[in-house]
Amino acid sequence: MKTLSATAVMFVTLLCAAAPGMALGAAQSKPGTAAAAAAADGIGWYDGDVDAAFAFAKAHNKPLFLYWGATWCPPCNQVKATIFNRQGFIERSRFFVPVHIDGDSAGAQKLGERFKVRGYPTMILFKPDGTEITRLPGEVDADRYLQTLTLGISANRPVKQTLQAALSGGKLSADEWRLLAYYSWDTDEQQLVGGKELAPALNKLAAACPPGDSANRLALSALVAAATKGGDAAAGVDKTAAAAxxxxxxxxxxTARENMDILTNYPAELVQLATVPKSPSRTKLIAAWNSAVQRLSGDSTLSKTDRLGALAAQVSLARIDTPDGALAPALLKDVRQRVAQADSATTDAYERQSVINAGAHALSDAGLLDDSDSLLKAELKRSHAPYYFMLSLASNAKKRGDKSGAVNWYEQAYQAAQGPATRLQWGVAYLSGLLELAPQDEGRIEKVAHGVLQELGGTQNAFYERNRSVLERLGQKLNAWNGDGKHQAVLARLRQQLDTVCGKLPAADAQRATCQGLLSPTRV
Known part of the structure; x- marks a missing residue:
């Protein structure tokens, strides 16, 4: 029989003893900002000194729950609207130290480097001593999320050790297999398994796991890794077995309901991995998959965003072999009606950020660009982060072939963006749009690049984690734009400006080398 840690025993005992629907106690008392002492959602989020939060967790023998997110991020808002507001999560939060890091807060990107977090949202559970236990899956439904959180809190060992034991033939409990199956491989950042090794590792786990839900999910996750990572993993897939x-x-x-996130997020990738175009096996798989996502799109136990994701999966399936073909009128009507219903039924601001994003993409993917635009433009007046939806409007304009309209939306999005990391990302999006859609407009490109670098120079810890990856991609695009040497003078001036920014960083600071390499002529 598994022995629980002292913290886990306390957690399970008090959770079972609590009256249904009642909080288990007042927010934990700890140093930090006022937000740390109490929060409107009933969770004592710690928004102050992260090191102090870890010290508090260690001193009080409590796990620590770290949430890395951003104001504009639709999946982050989905988590807030469907998980963090659940009584079950609020009750569980009494037994760990909840820490929130906003990607735009001071020092956030440096913390992102420290904890190896990049994608929003990333949620990590730590032991009281600071050892990482597991990364939690943000795209599963709330019930499965809470089950996984509970498993993590009561785990005897971190997932890293559990993974090593499983791969070496060790014996695992059913709970340990489930924790592996629901680990957030999407936000792992190669902490447990390298990108190329992920699919083989998941296949090995699926083969070793006792038959059931955990084995099914591990096997499906292995196929996702093969489809999305590509290379040898994809080439080595047995199509007949995968299709079956x-x-x-x-x-x-x-099984479809248990793995609804996989079925709705990767339909085209998985169908294309497992079958060849217009083959009987593809026809059979698409028909079965379409039936599954139709059920999910009408499943009232799923969130509105998840149901719209299932609707978008139907569009994706219909376009696999005819990407530019017309969709069936019945499907187009269904997309319009379901998006309109979700729009009118959603009043929570957090949920709207997620629902409108999902609805706009479903409409756009279906070729209903005017409908998508109308939905997005109406939301600009209501959203707490309208600049996010401006990027979607730019994408729609680009699909139409309206290059000028797309660039103008990129510009508006950048002008409206808030927060240093967000402004950097939106500025790079604007600049990337110019490089792709108006490469001849050298003056505008230089002006925007100059502004982005100027803002960068006034930002502390600007060259870490997510910021660094955004800047590295920008450097590659600018050098590619100058591939024929026609824009050498512009690149020379930008390099000079960047050298000034780099020169202000201490020689021993790791950021300096990153900064100096961004516009290196050898970076292509």
Missing amino acids: RLTKAVSDVH
Whole structure:
């Protein structure tokens, strides 16, 4: 029988003893900002000194829950609207130290480097001593999320050790297999397994895991890794076996519901991995998959965003072999009606940021660009982060072939963006749009690049983690733009400006080398 840690025993005992629907106690008392002492959502989020939060967790023998997110991020808002507001999560939060890091807060990107977090949202559970236990999956439904959180709190060992034991043939409990199956491989950042090794590792886990839900999810996750990482993993897939597994998974109501995030997020990638175009096996798989996502799109136990994701999956399936073909009128009507229903039924501001994003993408993917634009433009007046939706409007204009309109939306989005990391990302998006859609407009490109670098020079810890990856991509695009040497003078002036920014960084600071390499002529 598994022995629980002292913290886990306290957690399970008090959770079971609590009256249904009642909080388990007042927010924990700890140093930090006023937000740390109390919060409107009933969670004592610690928004102050992260090191102090870890010290508090260690001193009080409590796990620490770290949430890395951003104001504009639709999945982050989805988590706030469907998980963090759940009584079950609020109750569980009494037994760990909840820490929130906003990607735009001071020092956030440096903390991102420290904790190896990049994508929003990333949620990590730590032991009281600071050892990482597991990364939690933000795209599963709330019930499965809370189950995984509970498993993490009561785990005897971190997932890293559990993974090593499983791969070496060790014996695992059912809970440990489930924790592996629901680990957030999407936000792992190669902490447990390198990108190329992920699919083989997940296949090995699936083969070793006792038959059931955990084994099914591990096998499906292995196929996702093969489809999205590419290379040898994709080339080595047995298409017949993969098609059979996928057909069986989508045809079983329970398995499809258990893995709804995989079925709605990767339909085209997985179908294309497992079958060849216009083959009988592809026709059969698409038909079964379509039936599954139709069920999910009408499943009232799923969030509105998840149901719209299932609707978008139907569009994706319909376009696999005819990407530019017209969709069936019935499907177009369904997309319009379901998006309109979700729009009118959603009043929570957090949920709207997620629902409108999902609805706009479903409409756009279906070729209903005017409908998508109308939805997005109406939301600009209501959203707490309208600049996010301006990027979607730019994408729609680009699909139409309206280059000028797309660039103008990129510009508006950048002008409206708030927060240093967000402004950097939006500025790079604007600049990337110019490089792609108006490469001849040298003056505008230089002006925007100058502004981005100027703002960068006034930002502390600007060259860490997510920021660094954004800047590195920008450097590659600018050098590619100057591939023929026609824009050498512009690049020379930008390099000079960047050298000034780099020169202000201490020689021993790791950021300096990153800064100096961004516009290196050898970076292509």
